[in-house]
Amino acid sequence: MSTLAPSAAVATPHAPLTHATEVRLHRPGDATALQVERRPLPAPGPGEVQIRHRAIGVNFVDIYHRTGLYALPSLPATLGVEGVGEIVALGAGAAEQYGLALGQRVAYAGPPAGSYASARNFPAARAVPLPDGVSDASAAGAMLRGITAHMLFAHVRPLRPGDTVLVHAAAGGLGLVLTQWAKALGATVIGTVGSAAKAELAAAHGLDHAILYKDEDFVAAVKELTDGQGVHYAIDGIGGATLARTLEAVRPYGMAASIGQVAGDIGLVDPALLGPARSIALSRPGVFRFMTDLARYREGAAATLARLAAGLKVEVGGTLPLEQAAEAHRRLEAGETSGSLLLIP
Template sequence: MSTDYAIRIHAYGGPEVMVCEPIEVPPPAPGEVQISQSAIGINYLDTYHRRGVFALPALPGGLGVEAAGRVVAVGEGVAHLAPGMRVSYACPPVGSYATLRNLPARHVLRVPDGVSDEQAAAVTLQGLTAHMLLRKVTRPQPGQTVLVHAAAGGLGSLLTQWANRLECRVIGVVGSAAKAEQARRQGCDAVIVGSEQPFVEAVRALTDGAGVDAVFEGLGGTVFQDCLRVVKPFGQVVNLGQVAEGLPSVALADLGPARSISVAVPGVFAYVRTHPDLQAAADELFGLVADGALKVHIGGRFALRQAAQAHEALQSRGTTGSLVLLP
């Protein structure tokens, strides 16, 4: 019998606190499925859990919220999934950095043959986030202009491609000239290298002072505040995280009525939890991936035991696309 492993932490801290340990996984409980995992998604959220920014339910504890693999067993009452099916997920409870795990079946998604396990592990969380942002939160229309920060990253790449497909004008913000070239290849109509010019002035120049209809940013702090300055009346600023600084307070008086700006801080796990047909959303996402309409760029592959190196690479902000662990 093969031994199963998981990455766990016994204290909060840097990448060095992650250790690979053998685990015992019981049979799935009623309503659960057991998944043998072949690819695991790495997300910046995982670093928050590792550092204790978002506390785990208990220590020692696992990391990760996304993976893909095959169902190997189902618990009582599970009818829509069966052993042998290829699946992925992006949801709590935390603990996807493992070779084998049990999960509630209601959040597990079927993966079509045209999407590889690596693609599914790299795209499920960020792809459902993009679906949430473009289908529920902002709903951009053809001809509108959107601004995407970190446009060469995993989520930024998907937002850029999808918004381009919706016939929007896409302006991307990236950190280097090399990332700018990638952002152009994936559909940005214009790219701003943030280290070379302030994005506020650049956006105003690119839009003849009119501004943009929507902004997607995940940095928080002063970047979020500056985004309020480049949005058209009745435009929207969407915060996706606080990689650089915390989320600042915003006075409602600063948003309107003269400026008429709205702000959204949506959470993908709320979307996963409340969507009336999550598989339909996943089917749309995976269909675009299978057709080549959404290209999933995997910027790094690491063995499960190399999770610490993967986190170091992610936090360096020098990576492009998505990172995956391979058990």
Template sequence: MPVAIAITNPGTPETMKLVELPITEPGPGQARIRQSISGVNFVDIYVRTGLYPLPPGQTVLGFEGAGVVEAIGSGVENVKIGDRVAYVGHPLGSYAEMRTLSASRLVRLPDDVSERLAGSTMLRGLTAHMLLHKVHPLRSGEWVLVHAAAGGLGQIVTRWAKRLGANVIGTVGSGAKAEFAYEAGADAVLLHNSEDWVDETRRIADGRGVHLAIDGIGGAMLSQTLATVRPFGTAASIGQAAGPIPPIQLEELTAPRAIGLARPSVLTYANDPDLYRQGTKALVAELRAGLINPIGAEYALKDAARAHADLEAGRTTASVVLTM
């Protein structure tokens, strides 16, 4: 029987267990895929720890993956048996050798995009598309601040922003990680634990601040991040790896700052059929055109708990994946 990684209650990585799952036949509009890879993302940690509630009846973690279609139900026209596909979004279940899900969620892969690349890129890539095309449609010459620029999301946002002609200031937690941010294309890299990183960001960005600031660190960092944004720019809060975010007062956004604050969700973005189609089409086109998304750490499916522990502790760079 195929195996998967499941939890029954929120908790530490040790709550994740390898379980056997029955093979399910696809119903109308569904497809069953045999997976080769699953991405590991901070949102998975949020689900495991209980920050995001586990949906009723679901126990297997993971929002993105890739593999080959093994069977299809009635009415399925967008994929056929043997197609290589990738996906991102609800329902949970990508930490599995095999799964059945709605065929409408599946994106067919062209010959020149591997399952390994697509399956490790869908969530972060769709997040980048959401940030750079929906939250703040980025224009050439604008300035972007990317926190955790050595991480999986930070690198792909940096690379995509540079392809759009933007200037990128990345922040990292240690000097050792700076080279990864520079390799991704950042124009400047700062330590976000230094005392002057806010002032230095504003100085580099024309002395006025950035047009878009992307903060996945959370905790007390968001309030500092707001100070890096120029008037009528936007700050996007996309996570809280450092812990809960203290309340933001409206006065922190108003004059003389006059900035916008967004709390976008890539899973909500993926649940909109039109946005999902537009975003995944654009992402696949960028991958075919050379957008790079390096894999920094790879684990066997059975070692998913160790992958979570390493990602949570900041011991990884770039994308983190599970292989089947």
């Protein structure tokens, strides 16, 4: 777990910053396209707060932004969609409308991108105050993943006690959160992992059954574990050819949610893969689309903080200095990480 300081207030003066170190992208490319730059930082505008970051979450969507798979609004741009920090300056209305204060710890997830920075200005409406019991590391590793879990299990397909769920990459940062969240809702969770060590890690976070996908056919293993029926709900962040196989692991009238494409584009999906013989549903939900609605965003953030308060464990698999964001991307793409990966300014 991380050795980052817990929730105690930072003993530093609260004054607007004039410059920030940022990790910028000028054109799509591999990890070497990331450039560390020192840039001016203006005072926060109306409805904004200026946040000095203490921990920054690294997510696969950052890689999608870097490669151009998911286009950013414009380039050059600062990457990153998740961060935790303290408020060092308030724009007009931030205190009155949103109850925020200097020195307050806040977290956030989602657009606008720009968290790969020592400090930034951010919409006050999307800055979520952190309670004292939630550490910087836990919040930075859980906010985006928690909102994703809430979206999947409360909105895409409400999870019911007794359901069986398949989670791919169960030892990853999102996989560990999904596993614990589903277990808390009364589900049985089957997860695919890449090694025995990752299976042990996932089991320590509540996974009921681990499938080493490199050694066995995960569809056959799922069928065996479910008496030939398949799972009620499958979460597939792998994409590529894996999605078609994931559909085979879903029982009639169940659902698969495609939430990523680490292994490549899912391409066109033939409706015949869904039914009528199989009679299953396929959803392609996007957490960024979910968070465009401010009420849903704050609902998901509140649900995440509630889960953390109830004991959700955030496994921090590694921390790197902000300036080594390119190395963080390399490790994530190579599958060398488990749990959450954080950048520290």
